[in-house]
Amino acid sequence: MNSIPANISEHLQMSEEIIMPGSNEYEAARALYNAMLDKRPGCIVRCTNVDEVVATINYARDKDLLLAIRGGGHNGAGLGSCDGGLVLDTGAMKTITVDAEARTVSVEPGCTQGEVDTEASRYGLAVPAGIVSTTGIAGLTLGGGHGYLSRQYGLTIDNLIEAEVVLANGSIVMANENEHADLFWALRGGGGNFGVVTRFTFRAHPVAEVYAGPIFYDIAHAGEILRWYRDFLPTAPRKLSITLGIKTVPSTAPFPEEIWGRRICALIVCYNGSEEDGMAAMAAVREATPEPLMDGMMQMPFVAMQGLFDGLLPKGLQWYWKGDFVEEISDAAIADHIAHGSKSPSELSLMHLYPVDGAVHDVDAGETAWGGRTATWSMVIAGIDPDPAKAGALRDWAKGYWEAIHAHNRHGGAYVNFFSEDEDTARVKASYGDNYARLATVKRRYDPENLFRVNQNIDPKDAS
Numbered sequence: 487m488n489s490i491p492a493n494i495s496e497h498l499q500m501s502e503e504i505i506m507p508g509s510n511e512y513e514a515a516r517a518l519y520n521a522m523l524d525k526r527p528g529c530i531v532r533c534t535n536v537d538e539v540v541a542t543i544n545y546a547r548d549k550d551l552l553l554a555i556r557g558g559g560h561n562g563a564g565l566g567s568c569d570g571g572l573v574l575d576t577g578a579m580k581t582i583t584v585d586a587e588a589r590t591v592s593v594e595p596g597c598t599q600g601e602v603d604t605e606a607s608r609y610g611l612a613v614p615a616g617i618v619s620t621t622g623i624a625g626l627t628l629g630g631g632h633g634y635l636s637r638q639y640g641l642t643i644d645n646l647i648e649a650e651v652v653l654a655n656g657s658i659v660m661a662n663e664n665e666h667a668d669l670f671w672a673l674r675g676g677g678g679n680f681g682v683v684t685r686f687t688f689r690a691h692p693v694a695e696v697y698a699g700p701i702f703y704d705i706a707h708a709g710e711i712l713r714w715y716r717d718f719l720p721t722a723p724r725k726l727s728i729t730l731g732i733k734t735v736p737s738t739a740p741f742p743e744e745i746w747g748r749r750i751c752a753l754i755v756c757y758n759g760s761e762e763d764g765m766a767a768m769a770a771v772r773e774a775t776p777e778p779l780m781d782g783m784m785q786m787p788f789v790a791m792q793g794l795f796d797g798l799l800p801k802g803l804q805w806y807w808k809g810d811f812v813e814e815i816s817d818a819a820i821a822d823h824i825a826h827g828s829k830s831p832s833e834l835s836l837m838h839l840y841p842v843d844g845a846v847h848d849v850d851a852g853e854t855a856w857g858g859r860t861a862t863w864s865m866v867i868a869g870i871d872p873d874p875a876k877a878g879a880l881r882d883w884a885k886g887y888w889e890a891i892h893a894h895n896r897h898g899g900a901y902v903n904f905f906s907e908d909e910d911t912a913r914v915k916a917s918y919g920d921n922y923a924r925l926a927t928v929k930r931r932y933d934p935e936n937l938f939r940v941n942q943n944i945d946p947k948d949a950s
């Protein structure tokens with residue numbers, strides 16, 4: 487592996503600057519969303535169009551440079567950057583085109599999810615994706631993509647119609663059901679292993695107002711609520727998404743001051759429909775659960791719900807997280823959730839169970855590369871705080887909590903976008919299950935030298 491040639495700018499002509507260590511822009515340009523990770527790339531190349539992506543890939547490959555691809559820079563394990571190598575930053579590629587009649591949305595890879603939401607909402611449409619606006623649409627999609635609309639409309643990849651991809655050999659291909667169908671299959675969950683996606687085309691759905699918001703219960707009710715939730719969720723109408731959290735009320739507005747700092751079991755709810763219909767759907771929930779500390783549900787535009795938690799989670803916090811696919815929640819697991827969840831080291835630290843049932847289960851396990859079709863939830867345990875001095879405590883708590891819960895989870899793998907920086911090949915294989923062998927075959931065909939390896943890596947040598 488070579489280091490970055492000092493005269494890179496002479497060979498690689500870009501419309502934007504190539505950012506080198508020591509330049510004024512370097513510190514800001516290398517910063518990741520997760521400030522616990524401090525990567526120092528040898529250079530950051532800001533591409534503005536497909537031709538520049540091709541030139542950068544060809545250069546990195548020919549000079550034998552370590553290559554990382556950056557979309558939104560949100561990856562919890564910092565896989566949008568690397569130490570010493572070249573970062574191909576797509577952040578300036580932000581064109582979004584909505585075809586309202588065909589209900590499709592085409593986006594370039596530098597878009598955040600919030601930018602896609604805002605543009606699609608102008609036409610009363612939404613692309614099913616995640617729940618925090620600042621997340622990059624590219625990394626989110628390639629890992630799978632789950633959020634409030636998943637139970638109704640599936641994962642983000644279930645709504646991907648086509649991707650334009652620059653391959654390791656520098657060629658540009660379209661991947662869809664008819665062209666490069668094997669690549670299209672692999673891109674839907676297999677991450678950034680196969681090339682740089684320079685355009686995604688999604689199916690969009692009519693979504694306007696939702697009845698949504700958080701409901702907080704005292705942690706003393708967590709056992710009762712978790713037991714109710716594991717049975718209720720699979721029976722809930724698909725328009726109703728309920729994420730369960732074990733967390734703490736942030737000591738800040740808009741939360742009522744009298745409950746700041748209280749340990750809670752939370753339901754984060756989004757009903758895709760009118761307030762009246764949402765209230766009707768929630769009647770069963772409100773009847774079955776105890777008196778909440780706070781019920782913040784109200785009618786709002788879907789984009790408002792998508793950005794509801796942005797203010798609490800700005801760029802630059804310390805994060806350590808680890809995930810798991812969860813097929814069932816036993817009483818023993820509930821006991822461990824309460825034991826660990828109620829001892830979190832900071833107000834922002836959390837455990838979330840995101841629903842991945844409903845429409846996500848309409849797609850067979852082998853139909854896309856994504857490995858979680860048998861799970862009902864995608865779980866994340868995240869230690870989060872602004873203070874770098876707390877990094878060790880955040881990591882220890884999240885790891886200890888995860889180890890206790892992982893022992894109850896049959897699946898063995900996780901949503902790859904919830905990987906920490908210390909996952910190994912066994913975890914990658916467990917996360918893809920029976921799809922791993924096919925992923926390795928596709929990897930060998932499209933990236934036999936493993937140029938794209940700063941990711942949850944599929945080893946082309948594993949192809950049979």
Ligand SMILES: Cc1cc2nc3c(=O)[nH]c(=O)nc-3n(C[C@H](O)[C@H](O)[C@H](O)COP(=O)(O)OP(=O)(O)OC[C@H]3O[C@@H](n4cnc5c(N)ncnc54)[C@H](O)[C@@H]3O)c2cc1C
Nearest residue numbers: 557558559560561566595616617622625626631632678683
């Ligand atoms: C606060 C927060 C909330 C989140 N909420 C959700 C959620 O609700 N639902 C959900 O599904 N996920 C969620 N995630 C996880 C998120 O999906 C991942 O962190 C994802 O990797 C972010 O994508 P990015 O483009 O911002 O990441 P980056 O760090 O830029 O890249 C991540 C990976 O994707 C690859 N990649 C990026 N762009 C491209 C491209 N154009 N072509 C090929 N490979 C590429 C990179 O090589 C890297 O391996 C959340 C993350 C955070 C931090």
